[in-house]
Amino acid sequence: MQEIEPVNFASPPSTLSAEPRALDRDRDRAAARDTTRAAGVQIDRLTVRFGERAVLDDLSLTLERGELLTVLGRSGCGKTTLLRFIAGFVEADYVTGRLTVAGRDLTDAPPHQRNLGLLFQSYALFPHLSVFDNVAFGLRARRVKRGDIARRVADALKLVQLGDAGHLMPAQLSGGMQQRVALARALVIEPDVLLLDEPLSALDANLRASVRSELKSLHERLPDLTIVCVTHDQDDALVLSDRTLLMRDGRIAQLGTPQALYENPADGFVARYLGAANLLAPSLVFPIGDARHAEREKLACLRPEQLKIDALGSSPLHGTISAVDWYGATLSVAVELDAMPGVPALVSMQHGAGRTPIRGDRVSLRYEVDDVVLIRP
Ligand SMILES: Nc1ncnc2c1ncn2[C@@H]1O[C@H](COP(=O)(O)OP(=O)(O)OP(=O)(O)O)[C@@H](O)[C@H]1O
Incomplete structure:
Protein backbone atom coordinates (compact mmCIF):
# COMPACT_ATOMS: atom_id res chain seq x y z
CA MET A 1 0.00 0.00 0.00
CA PRO A 13 -11.00 25.62 11.60
CA SER A 14 -11.17 28.48 14.02
CA THR A 15 -14.53 29.91 15.01
CA LEU A 16 -12.81 33.25 15.52
CA SER A 17 -12.29 35.69 12.73
CA ALA A 18 -9.89 34.04 10.31
CA GLU A 19 -8.07 37.17 9.31
CA PRO A 20 -6.03 38.05 12.43
CA ARG A 21 -5.09 34.36 12.78
CA ALA A 22 -3.92 34.26 9.20
CA LEU A 23 -1.93 37.43 9.76
CA ASP A 24 -0.42 35.99 12.93
CA ARG A 25 0.43 32.84 11.09
CA ASP A 26 2.04 34.73 8.24
CA ARG A 27 3.98 36.87 10.69
CA ASP A 28 5.09 33.77 12.58
CA ARG A 29 6.16 32.13 9.38
CA ALA A 30 8.08 35.20 8.27
CA ALA A 31 9.78 35.37 11.66
CA ALA A 32 10.57 31.69 11.51
CA ARG A 33 12.08 32.13 8.07
CA ASP A 34 14.30 34.94 9.26
CA THR A 35 15.55 33.26 12.38
CA THR A 36 16.05 29.82 10.89
CA ARG A 37 17.65 30.73 7.62
CA PHE A 269 35.73 1.96 5.32
CA VAL A 270 34.74 5.25 3.67
CA ALA A 271 37.22 4.76 0.81
CA ARG A 272 35.82 1.33 0.00
CA TYR A 273 32.21 2.37 0.41
CA LEU A 274 32.21 5.23 -2.07
CA GLY A 275 33.66 3.86 -5.29
CA ALA A 276 36.49 1.38 -5.68
CA ALA A 277 39.73 2.09 -3.87
CA ASN A 278 43.22 0.63 -4.01
CA LEU A 279 44.54 0.60 -0.46
CA LEU A 280 48.24 -0.06 -0.43
CA ALA A 281 51.15 -0.05 2.01
CA PRO A 282 52.66 3.47 1.93
CA SER A 283 56.14 1.93 1.46
CA LEU A 284 54.94 0.62 -1.92
CA VAL A 285 53.92 3.95 -3.40
CA PHE A 286 56.06 6.64 -1.72
CA PRO A 287 59.73 6.80 -2.68
CA ILE A 288 62.44 6.18 -0.09
CA GLY A 289 63.32 9.54 1.43
CA ASP A 290 59.69 10.66 1.50
CA ALA A 291 58.63 10.69 5.17
CA ARG A 292 55.39 8.94 4.22
CA HIS A 293 57.34 5.91 2.94
CA ALA A 294 57.88 4.74 6.52
CA GLU A 295 54.27 5.34 7.65
CA ARG A 296 53.03 2.12 9.23
CA GLU A 297 49.75 3.16 10.82
CA LYS A 298 48.14 4.36 7.59
CA LEU A 299 47.17 3.16 4.13
CA ALA A 300 47.85 4.80 0.80
CA CYS A 301 44.65 5.26 -1.20
CA LEU A 302 44.62 5.51 -4.99
CA ARG A 303 41.41 5.43 -7.02
CA PRO A 304 41.32 3.14 -10.09
CA GLU A 305 41.28 6.11 -12.47
CA GLN A 306 44.47 7.45 -10.85
CA LEU A 307 46.44 4.41 -12.01
CA LYS A 308 47.66 4.11 -15.61
CA ILE A 309 48.79 0.92 -17.27
CA ASP A 310 52.28 1.16 -18.72
CA ALA A 311 54.91 -1.09 -20.22
CA LEU A 312 56.84 -2.97 -17.56
CA GLY A 313 59.36 -0.46 -16.25
CA SER A 314 60.63 1.29 -13.21
CA SER A 315 57.37 1.98 -11.34
CA PRO A 316 57.32 0.34 -7.90
CA LEU A 317 53.89 -1.07 -8.78
CA HIS A 318 54.13 -3.90 -11.27
CA GLY A 319 52.40 -7.19 -11.82
CA THR A 320 50.27 -9.34 -14.11
CA ILE A 321 46.86 -8.50 -15.53
CA SER A 322 44.42 -11.01 -14.06
CA ALA A 323 41.08 -9.73 -15.45
CA VAL A 324 39.70 -7.23 -17.95
CA ASP A 325 36.03 -6.26 -17.64
CA TRP A 326 34.29 -4.06 -20.14
CA TYR A 327 31.69 -1.54 -18.91
CA GLY A 328 30.86 0.22 -22.16
CA ALA A 329 32.79 3.48 -21.97
CA THR A 330 35.34 2.15 -19.49
CA LEU A 331 37.43 -0.92 -18.91
CA SER A 332 38.15 -2.21 -15.44
CA VAL A 333 41.50 -3.97 -15.34
CA ALA A 334 42.65 -6.06 -12.37
CA VAL A 335 46.40 -6.29 -11.87
CA GLU A 336 47.87 -8.86 -9.49
CA LEU A 337 50.76 -6.91 -7.99
CA ASP A 338 54.03 -8.76 -7.45
CA ALA A 339 54.38 -7.01 -4.09
CA MET A 340 50.84 -7.75 -2.92
CA PRO A 341 49.59 -11.08 -4.20
CA GLY A 342 45.93 -11.94 -3.64
CA VAL A 343 44.54 -8.40 -3.65
CA PRO A 344 44.58 -7.17 -7.24
CA ALA A 345 44.91 -3.45 -7.93
CA LEU A 346 42.04 -2.07 -9.99
CA VAL A 347 42.67 0.25 -12.90
CA SER A 348 39.91 2.08 -14.71
CA MET A 349 40.63 3.25 -18.25
CA GLN A 350 38.69 4.72 -21.13
CA HIS A 351 37.72 2.10 -23.66
CA GLY A 352 39.58 2.71 -26.90
CA ALA A 353 42.31 4.80 -25.28
CA GLY A 354 45.37 2.90 -26.48
CA ARG A 355 45.92 -0.82 -26.73
CA THR A 356 43.35 -2.95 -24.92
CA PRO A 357 45.11 -4.79 -22.09
CA ILE A 358 45.12 -8.56 -22.22
CA ARG A 359 44.98 -11.01 -19.36
CA GLY A 360 48.47 -12.33 -18.59
CA ASP A 361 50.25 -9.14 -19.73
CA ARG A 362 53.09 -8.06 -17.48
CA VAL A 363 52.68 -4.35 -16.78
CA SER A 364 53.70 -1.45 -14.55
CA LEU A 365 51.26 1.00 -13.01
CA ARG A 366 51.98 4.71 -13.18
CA TYR A 367 50.51 7.26 -10.78
CA GLU A 368 51.19 10.75 -9.47
CA VAL A 369 52.53 10.74 -5.93
CA ASP A 370 50.49 13.92 -5.36
CA ASP A 371 47.29 11.91 -5.97
CA VAL A 372 47.99 9.50 -3.13
CA VAL A 373 45.92 10.11 0.02
CA LEU A 374 47.08 8.68 3.33
CA ILE A 375 44.18 7.39 5.41
CA ARG A 376 43.45 5.44 8.55
CA PRO A 377 42.90 1.72 7.85
N1 LIG B 1 11.54 -1.09 16.61
C1 LIG B 1 12.67 -1.79 16.64
N2 LIG B 1 12.91 -2.67 17.63
C2 LIG B 1 14.07 -3.37 17.69
N3 LIG B 1 15.07 -3.26 16.78
C3 LIG B 1 14.88 -2.40 15.76
C4 LIG B 1 13.68 -1.63 15.64
N4 LIG B 1 13.80 -0.85 14.53
C5 LIG B 1 15.01 -1.14 13.99
N5 LIG B 1 15.66 -2.07 14.72
C6 LIG B 1 17.00 -2.59 14.46
O1 LIG B 1 17.87 -1.49 14.35
C7 LIG B 1 18.87 -1.74 13.36
C8 LIG B 1 18.91 -0.59 12.39
O2 LIG B 1 17.73 -0.62 11.62
P1 LIG B 1 17.48 0.41 10.43
O3 LIG B 1 16.19 0.01 9.78
O4 LIG B 1 17.59 1.78 10.94
O5 LIG B 1 18.70 0.09 9.48
P2 LIG B 1 18.98 0.58 8.00
O6 LIG B 1 20.36 1.12 7.98
O7 LIG B 1 17.90 1.48 7.52
O8 LIG B 1 18.93 -0.80 7.21
P3 LIG B 1 18.38 -1.12 5.73
O9 LIG B 1 19.37 -0.48 4.81
O10 LIG B 1 18.44 -2.61 5.69
O11 LIG B 1 17.01 -0.56 5.62
C9 LIG B 1 18.51 -3.08 12.75
O12 LIG B 1 19.34 -4.06 13.31
C10 LIG B 1 17.09 -3.30 13.12
O13 LIG B 1 16.81 -4.66 13.23
Whole structure:
Protein backbone atom coordinates (compact mmCIF):
# COMPACT_ATOMS: atom_id res chain seq x y z
CA MET A 1 0.00 0.00 0.00
CA GLN A 2 0.92 3.60 -0.32
CA GLU A 3 3.53 4.69 2.20
CA ILE A 4 3.81 8.31 1.35
CA GLU A 5 2.49 10.21 4.26
CA PRO A 6 1.93 13.91 4.43
CA VAL A 7 2.04 13.95 8.19
CA ASN A 8 0.85 17.41 9.00
CA PHE A 9 -2.91 17.49 9.32
CA ALA A 10 -5.00 20.53 9.93
CA SER A 11 -6.07 21.86 13.24
CA PRO A 12 -9.85 22.39 13.23
CA PRO A 13 -11.00 25.62 11.60
CA SER A 14 -11.17 28.48 14.02
CA THR A 15 -14.53 29.91 15.01
CA LEU A 16 -12.81 33.25 15.52
CA SER A 17 -12.29 35.69 12.73
CA ALA A 18 -9.89 34.04 10.31
CA GLU A 19 -8.07 37.17 9.31
CA PRO A 20 -6.03 38.05 12.43
CA ARG A 21 -5.09 34.36 12.78
CA ALA A 22 -3.92 34.26 9.20
CA LEU A 23 -1.93 37.43 9.76
CA ASP A 24 -0.42 35.99 12.93
CA ARG A 25 0.43 32.84 11.09
CA ASP A 26 2.04 34.73 8.24
CA ARG A 27 3.98 36.87 10.69
CA ASP A 28 5.09 33.77 12.58
CA ARG A 29 6.16 32.13 9.38
CA ALA A 30 8.08 35.20 8.27
CA ALA A 31 9.78 35.37 11.66
CA ALA A 32 10.57 31.69 11.51
CA ARG A 33 12.08 32.13 8.07
CA ASP A 34 14.30 34.94 9.26
CA THR A 35 15.55 33.26 12.38
CA THR A 36 16.05 29.82 10.89
CA ARG A 37 17.65 30.73 7.62
CA ALA A 38 20.69 28.66 8.49
CA ALA A 39 19.05 25.78 10.35
CA GLY A 40 16.94 23.23 8.49
CA VAL A 41 17.38 20.29 10.81
CA GLN A 42 19.44 20.05 13.94
CA ILE A 43 20.00 16.82 15.79
CA ASP A 44 21.84 16.93 19.10
CA ARG A 45 23.39 13.88 20.70
CA LEU A 46 20.82 11.42 19.43
CA THR A 47 20.99 7.91 20.84
CA VAL A 48 18.34 5.32 20.03
CA ARG A 49 18.51 2.11 22.02
CA PHE A 50 16.45 -0.97 21.32
CA GLY A 51 17.21 -3.11 24.38
CA GLU A 52 20.95 -3.25 24.97
CA ARG A 53 21.86 -2.17 21.50
CA ALA A 54 22.44 1.45 20.50
CA VAL A 55 21.16 1.57 16.93
CA LEU A 56 22.08 5.26 16.79
CA ASP A 57 24.93 6.24 19.03
CA ASP A 58 25.44 9.86 20.12
CA LEU A 59 24.81 11.30 16.70
CA SER A 60 24.83 15.08 16.14
CA LEU A 61 24.07 16.72 12.83
CA THR A 62 23.10 20.14 11.51
CA LEU A 63 21.57 20.64 8.07
CA GLU A 64 21.19 24.04 6.53
CA ARG A 65 17.78 24.97 5.34
CA GLY A 66 17.48 23.90 1.71
CA GLU A 67 20.27 21.35 1.95
CA LEU A 68 19.95 17.91 0.39
CA LEU A 69 21.60 15.26 2.52
CA THR A 70 21.90 11.67 1.37
CA VAL A 71 22.34 9.06 4.07
CA LEU A 72 24.37 6.03 3.05
CA GLY A 73 25.50 2.93 4.85
CA ARG A 74 25.24 -0.81 5.05
CA SER A 75 22.02 -2.57 5.87
CA GLY A 76 21.22 -2.27 9.57
CA CYS A 77 23.50 0.73 10.29
CA GLY A 78 20.55 2.87 11.42
CA LYS A 79 19.61 4.94 8.34
CA THR A 80 15.87 4.29 8.51
CA THR A 81 15.86 4.73 12.27
CA LEU A 82 17.37 8.19 11.79
CA LEU A 83 14.61 9.08 9.33
CA ARG A 84 11.94 7.61 11.59
CA PHE A 85 13.28 9.65 14.49
CA ILE A 86 13.02 12.87 12.48
CA ALA A 87 9.48 11.91 11.44
CA GLY A 88 8.52 11.20 15.05
CA PHE A 89 7.97 7.47 14.66
CA VAL A 90 10.47 6.23 17.24
CA GLU A 91 8.94 5.87 20.70
CA ALA A 92 10.31 8.38 23.19
CA ASP A 93 11.31 5.57 25.60
CA TYR A 94 14.04 4.47 23.20
CA VAL A 95 15.44 7.94 22.54
CA THR A 96 17.77 10.46 24.11
CA GLY A 97 18.78 13.63 22.29
CA ARG A 98 16.99 16.57 20.70
CA LEU A 99 15.57 17.51 17.33
CA THR A 100 15.02 21.02 16.01
CA VAL A 101 13.41 21.64 12.62
CA ALA A 102 13.19 25.11 11.13
CA GLY A 103 13.91 26.60 14.54
CA ARG A 104 11.21 24.60 16.38
CA ASP A 105 12.10 22.01 19.00
CA LEU A 106 10.19 18.96 17.78
CA THR A 107 11.71 16.37 20.09
CA ASP A 108 8.39 15.71 21.80
CA ALA A 109 6.05 16.73 18.97
CA PRO A 110 3.74 14.07 17.53
CA PRO A 111 4.31 13.20 13.85
CA HIS A 112 1.32 15.15 12.58
CA GLN A 113 2.64 18.39 14.04
CA ARG A 114 6.05 18.22 12.40
CA ASN A 115 5.22 19.48 8.91
CA LEU A 116 7.26 16.86 7.13
CA GLY A 117 6.71 15.16 3.79
CA LEU A 118 7.53 11.47 3.66
CA LEU A 119 8.17 9.27 0.68
CA PHE A 120 9.12 5.73 1.44
CA GLN A 121 10.32 2.86 -0.75
CA SER A 122 6.96 1.75 -2.00
CA TYR A 123 5.31 4.52 -3.92
CA ALA A 124 1.99 2.74 -4.64
CA LEU A 125 -0.76 5.31 -4.89
CA PHE A 126 -4.37 4.85 -3.85
CA PRO A 127 -5.46 2.90 -6.95
CA HIS A 128 -9.11 3.98 -6.81
CA LEU A 129 -8.28 7.70 -6.67
CA SER A 130 -7.27 9.90 -9.60
CA VAL A 131 -3.87 11.55 -9.63
CA PHE A 132 -5.53 14.79 -8.53
CA ASP A 133 -7.29 13.11 -5.60
CA ASN A 134 -4.16 11.24 -4.58
CA VAL A 135 -2.26 14.51 -4.36
CA ALA A 136 -5.18 16.34 -2.73
CA PHE A 137 -5.51 13.68 -0.02
CA GLY A 138 -3.27 15.34 2.56
CA LEU A 139 -4.79 18.77 1.97
CA ARG A 140 -8.34 17.47 2.44
CA ALA A 141 -7.24 15.80 5.67
CA ARG A 142 -5.98 19.22 6.74
CA ARG A 143 -9.29 20.75 5.72
CA VAL A 144 -7.75 23.19 3.29
CA LYS A 145 -10.34 25.19 1.31
CA ARG A 146 -11.49 23.70 -1.98
CA GLY A 147 -10.18 26.50 -4.19
CA ASP A 148 -6.82 26.37 -2.45
CA ILE A 149 -6.68 22.60 -2.89
CA ALA A 150 -7.21 22.92 -6.66
CA ARG A 151 -4.47 25.54 -6.91
CA ARG A 152 -1.97 23.74 -4.70
CA VAL A 153 -2.51 20.36 -6.37
CA ALA A 154 -2.07 21.96 -9.79
CA ASP A 155 1.15 23.64 -8.60
CA ALA A 156 2.50 20.42 -7.09
CA LEU A 157 1.73 18.43 -10.25
CA LYS A 158 3.36 21.10 -12.37
CA LEU A 159 6.42 20.93 -10.13
CA VAL A 160 6.89 17.24 -10.94
CA GLN A 161 6.14 17.82 -14.66
CA LEU A 162 2.71 16.18 -14.51
CA GLY A 163 0.55 19.24 -14.97
CA ASP A 164 -1.76 17.47 -17.43
CA ALA A 165 -2.13 14.19 -15.57
CA GLY A 166 -4.57 15.14 -12.79
CA HIS A 167 -7.50 13.27 -14.35
CA LEU A 168 -5.61 10.01 -14.93
CA MET A 169 -5.83 6.95 -12.71
CA PRO A 170 -2.60 5.46 -11.25
CA ALA A 171 -2.92 2.34 -13.43
CA GLN A 172 -2.61 4.56 -16.51
CA LEU A 173 0.83 5.85 -15.41
CA SER A 174 4.33 4.44 -15.80
CA GLY A 175 6.31 3.57 -12.67
CA GLY A 176 8.33 6.78 -12.95
CA MET A 177 5.19 8.89 -13.29
CA GLN A 178 3.61 7.19 -10.27
CA GLN A 179 6.71 7.99 -8.28
CA ARG A 180 6.44 11.63 -9.33
CA VAL A 181 2.79 11.72 -8.23
CA ALA A 182 3.90 10.34 -4.88
CA LEU A 183 6.47 13.14 -4.70
CA ALA A 184 3.83 15.73 -5.54
CA ARG A 185 1.75 14.32 -2.73
CA ALA A 186 4.58 14.74 -0.27
CA LEU A 187 5.31 18.25 -1.48
CA VAL A 188 1.79 19.64 -1.69
CA ILE A 189 1.62 20.18 2.06
CA GLU A 190 4.64 22.49 1.75
CA PRO A 191 6.75 20.58 4.25
CA ASP A 192 9.80 22.05 5.97
CA VAL A 193 11.65 18.81 5.35
CA LEU A 194 11.16 16.06 2.82
CA LEU A 195 12.20 12.64 4.09
CA LEU A 196 12.91 10.08 1.39
CA ASP A 197 13.63 6.44 2.21
CA GLU A 198 15.07 4.62 -0.79
CA PRO A 199 12.72 6.52 -3.10
CA LEU A 200 14.25 5.09 -6.26
CA SER A 201 14.82 1.50 -5.24
CA ALA A 202 11.64 0.14 -6.80
CA LEU A 203 12.53 1.56 -10.22
CA ASP A 204 14.56 -0.12 -12.96
CA ALA A 205 17.95 1.34 -13.87
CA ASN A 206 16.78 3.69 -16.65
CA LEU A 207 13.80 4.98 -14.76
CA ARG A 208 15.94 5.38 -11.70
CA ALA A 209 18.33 7.67 -13.52
CA SER A 210 15.48 9.77 -14.88
CA VAL A 211 13.62 10.12 -11.55
CA ARG A 212 16.96 10.90 -9.92
CA SER A 213 17.42 13.82 -12.32
CA GLU A 214 13.84 14.92 -11.63
CA LEU A 215 14.61 14.94 -7.94
CA LYS A 216 17.74 16.96 -8.51
CA SER A 217 15.98 19.56 -10.61
CA LEU A 218 13.12 19.67 -8.09
CA HIS A 219 15.63 20.42 -5.37
CA GLU A 220 17.00 23.27 -7.46
CA ARG A 221 13.49 24.67 -7.94
CA LEU A 222 12.67 24.50 -4.20
CA PRO A 223 15.70 26.12 -2.60
CA ASP A 224 14.14 26.31 0.89
CA LEU A 225 13.15 22.67 1.13
CA THR A 226 15.52 20.60 3.25
CA ILE A 227 15.72 17.02 1.98
CA VAL A 228 17.05 13.93 3.74
CA CYS A 229 17.32 10.96 1.40
CA VAL A 230 18.28 7.47 2.58
CA THR A 231 19.77 5.36 -0.16
CA HIS A 232 21.91 2.31 -0.81
CA ASP A 233 23.03 3.67 -4.13
CA GLN A 234 26.31 5.53 -4.43
CA ASP A 235 25.14 7.17 -7.66
CA ASP A 236 22.22 8.75 -5.81
CA ALA A 237 24.68 10.16 -3.32
CA LEU A 238 27.10 11.41 -5.95
CA VAL A 239 24.46 12.98 -8.19
CA LEU A 240 22.01 14.40 -5.68
CA SER A 241 23.76 15.42 -2.52
CA ASP A 242 24.89 18.71 -1.19
CA ARG A 243 26.39 16.54 1.50
CA THR A 244 26.51 12.84 2.22
CA LEU A 245 26.34 11.21 5.62
CA LEU A 246 27.97 7.81 5.58
CA MET A 247 26.95 5.82 8.64
CA ARG A 248 28.60 2.87 10.28
CA ASP A 249 27.08 1.00 13.21
CA GLY A 250 24.89 3.92 14.28
CA ARG A 251 27.68 6.48 14.10
CA ILE A 252 28.94 8.96 11.56
CA ALA A 253 31.73 7.42 9.51
CA GLN A 254 32.09 10.66 7.55
CA LEU A 255 29.95 13.68 6.71
CA GLY A 256 30.83 15.97 3.82
CA THR A 257 30.33 16.67 0.15
CA PRO A 258 30.35 13.50 -1.94
CA GLN A 259 33.51 14.83 -3.57
CA ALA A 260 35.21 15.21 -0.18
CA LEU A 261 34.24 11.67 0.79
CA TYR A 262 35.54 10.36 -2.52
CA GLU A 263 38.75 12.35 -2.66
CA ASN A 264 39.58 12.53 1.03
CA PRO A 265 38.04 9.53 2.74
CA ALA A 266 38.54 9.49 6.50
CA ASP A 267 39.45 5.81 6.54
CA GLY A 268 39.42 2.55 4.64
CA PHE A 269 35.73 1.96 5.32
CA VAL A 270 34.74 5.25 3.67
CA ALA A 271 37.22 4.76 0.81
CA ARG A 272 35.82 1.33 0.00
CA TYR A 273 32.21 2.37 0.41
CA LEU A 274 32.21 5.23 -2.07
CA GLY A 275 33.66 3.86 -5.29
CA ALA A 276 36.49 1.38 -5.68
CA ALA A 277 39.73 2.09 -3.87
CA ASN A 278 43.22 0.63 -4.01
CA LEU A 279 44.54 0.60 -0.46
CA LEU A 280 48.24 -0.06 -0.43
CA ALA A 281 51.15 -0.05 2.01
CA PRO A 282 52.66 3.47 1.93
CA SER A 283 56.14 1.93 1.46
CA LEU A 284 54.94 0.62 -1.92
CA VAL A 285 53.92 3.95 -3.40
CA PHE A 286 56.06 6.64 -1.72
CA PRO A 287 59.73 6.80 -2.68
CA ILE A 288 62.44 6.18 -0.09
CA GLY A 289 63.32 9.54 1.43
CA ASP A 290 59.69 10.66 1.50
CA ALA A 291 58.63 10.69 5.17
CA ARG A 292 55.39 8.94 4.22
CA HIS A 293 57.34 5.91 2.94
CA ALA A 294 57.88 4.74 6.52
CA GLU A 295 54.27 5.34 7.65
CA ARG A 296 53.03 2.12 9.23
CA GLU A 297 49.75 3.16 10.82
CA LYS A 298 48.14 4.36 7.59
CA LEU A 299 47.17 3.16 4.13
CA ALA A 300 47.85 4.80 0.80
CA CYS A 301 44.65 5.26 -1.20
CA LEU A 302 44.62 5.51 -4.99
CA ARG A 303 41.41 5.43 -7.02
CA PRO A 304 41.32 3.14 -10.09
CA GLU A 305 41.28 6.11 -12.47
CA GLN A 306 44.47 7.45 -10.85
CA LEU A 307 46.44 4.41 -12.01
CA LYS A 308 47.66 4.11 -15.61
CA ILE A 309 48.79 0.92 -17.27
CA ASP A 310 52.28 1.16 -18.72
CA ALA A 311 54.91 -1.09 -20.22
CA LEU A 312 56.84 -2.97 -17.56
CA GLY A 313 59.36 -0.46 -16.25
CA SER A 314 60.63 1.29 -13.21
CA SER A 315 57.37 1.98 -11.34
CA PRO A 316 57.32 0.34 -7.90
CA LEU A 317 53.89 -1.07 -8.78
CA HIS A 318 54.13 -3.90 -11.27
CA GLY A 319 52.40 -7.19 -11.82
CA THR A 320 50.27 -9.34 -14.11
CA ILE A 321 46.86 -8.50 -15.53
CA SER A 322 44.42 -11.01 -14.06
CA ALA A 323 41.08 -9.73 -15.45
CA VAL A 324 39.70 -7.23 -17.95
CA ASP A 325 36.03 -6.26 -17.64
CA TRP A 326 34.29 -4.06 -20.14
CA TYR A 327 31.69 -1.54 -18.91
CA GLY A 328 30.86 0.22 -22.16
CA ALA A 329 32.79 3.48 -21.97
CA THR A 330 35.34 2.15 -19.49
CA LEU A 331 37.43 -0.92 -18.91
CA SER A 332 38.15 -2.21 -15.44
CA VAL A 333 41.50 -3.97 -15.34
CA ALA A 334 42.65 -6.06 -12.37
CA VAL A 335 46.40 -6.29 -11.87
CA GLU A 336 47.87 -8.86 -9.49
CA LEU A 337 50.76 -6.91 -7.99
CA ASP A 338 54.03 -8.76 -7.45
CA ALA A 339 54.38 -7.01 -4.09
CA MET A 340 50.84 -7.75 -2.92
CA PRO A 341 49.59 -11.08 -4.20
CA GLY A 342 45.93 -11.94 -3.64
CA VAL A 343 44.54 -8.40 -3.65
CA PRO A 344 44.58 -7.17 -7.24
CA ALA A 345 44.91 -3.45 -7.93
CA LEU A 346 42.04 -2.07 -9.99
CA VAL A 347 42.67 0.25 -12.90
CA SER A 348 39.91 2.08 -14.71
CA MET A 349 40.63 3.25 -18.25
CA GLN A 350 38.69 4.72 -21.13
CA HIS A 351 37.72 2.10 -23.66
CA GLY A 352 39.58 2.71 -26.90
CA ALA A 353 42.31 4.80 -25.28
CA GLY A 354 45.37 2.90 -26.48
CA ARG A 355 45.92 -0.82 -26.73
CA THR A 356 43.35 -2.95 -24.92
CA PRO A 357 45.11 -4.79 -22.09
CA ILE A 358 45.12 -8.56 -22.22
CA ARG A 359 44.98 -11.01 -19.36
CA GLY A 360 48.47 -12.33 -18.59
CA ASP A 361 50.25 -9.14 -19.73
CA ARG A 362 53.09 -8.06 -17.48
CA VAL A 363 52.68 -4.35 -16.78
CA SER A 364 53.70 -1.45 -14.55
CA LEU A 365 51.26 1.00 -13.01
CA ARG A 366 51.98 4.71 -13.18
CA TYR A 367 50.51 7.26 -10.78
CA GLU A 368 51.19 10.75 -9.47
CA VAL A 369 52.53 10.74 -5.93
CA ASP A 370 50.49 13.92 -5.36
CA ASP A 371 47.29 11.91 -5.97
CA VAL A 372 47.99 9.50 -3.13
CA VAL A 373 45.92 10.11 0.02
CA LEU A 374 47.08 8.68 3.33
CA ILE A 375 44.18 7.39 5.41
CA ARG A 376 43.45 5.44 8.55
CA PRO A 377 42.90 1.72 7.85
N1 LIG B 1 11.54 -1.09 16.61
C1 LIG B 1 12.67 -1.79 16.64
N2 LIG B 1 12.91 -2.67 17.63
C2 LIG B 1 14.07 -3.37 17.69
N3 LIG B 1 15.07 -3.26 16.78
C3 LIG B 1 14.88 -2.40 15.76
C4 LIG B 1 13.68 -1.63 15.64
N4 LIG B 1 13.80 -0.85 14.53
C5 LIG B 1 15.01 -1.14 13.99
N5 LIG B 1 15.66 -2.07 14.72
C6 LIG B 1 17.00 -2.59 14.46
O1 LIG B 1 17.87 -1.49 14.35
C7 LIG B 1 18.87 -1.74 13.36
C8 LIG B 1 18.91 -0.59 12.39
O2 LIG B 1 17.73 -0.62 11.62
P1 LIG B 1 17.48 0.41 10.43
O3 LIG B 1 16.19 0.01 9.78
O4 LIG B 1 17.59 1.78 10.94
O5 LIG B 1 18.70 0.09 9.48
P2 LIG B 1 18.98 0.58 8.00
O6 LIG B 1 20.36 1.12 7.98
O7 LIG B 1 17.90 1.48 7.52
O8 LIG B 1 18.93 -0.80 7.21
P3 LIG B 1 18.38 -1.12 5.73
O9 LIG B 1 19.37 -0.48 4.81
O10 LIG B 1 18.44 -2.61 5.69
O11 LIG B 1 17.01 -0.56 5.62
C9 LIG B 1 18.51 -3.08 12.75
O12 LIG B 1 19.34 -4.06 13.31
C10 LIG B 1 17.09 -3.30 13.12
O13 LIG B 1 16.81 -4.66 13.23
